[in-house]
Amino acid sequence: MRTSHNKSNLTISQMVERIVASGKLTRRENLVLTSALLSDDKISEEDRHQINRIFDYIQIGRLKFID
Structure with a gap:
């Protein structure tokens, strides 16, 4: 994940939001x-x-792994 600090923050935040929303x-x-x-x-x-x-x-158990 070698990107600028701001882009890295945005990427992690977006990923976390999607993961939490989908479960x-x-x-x-x-x-x-x-x-x-x-x-x-x-x-x-x-x-x-x-x-x-x-x-x-x-x-x-609030999240589960999928392939």
Whole structure:
């Protein structure tokens, strides 16, 4: 996810909104979000919070994986 900070924020925010609205997470989206957290690129605290919210929702069963 090597994009400018603003574009990266927009992409993560849009992805999180779509995932939460649908209640579904694709394997690819999971990979993108996990990579964003683990990459050397700096992500904002808001992005980190949004991504962690997705992972929390998976744990409590609010989201499910789809292929």
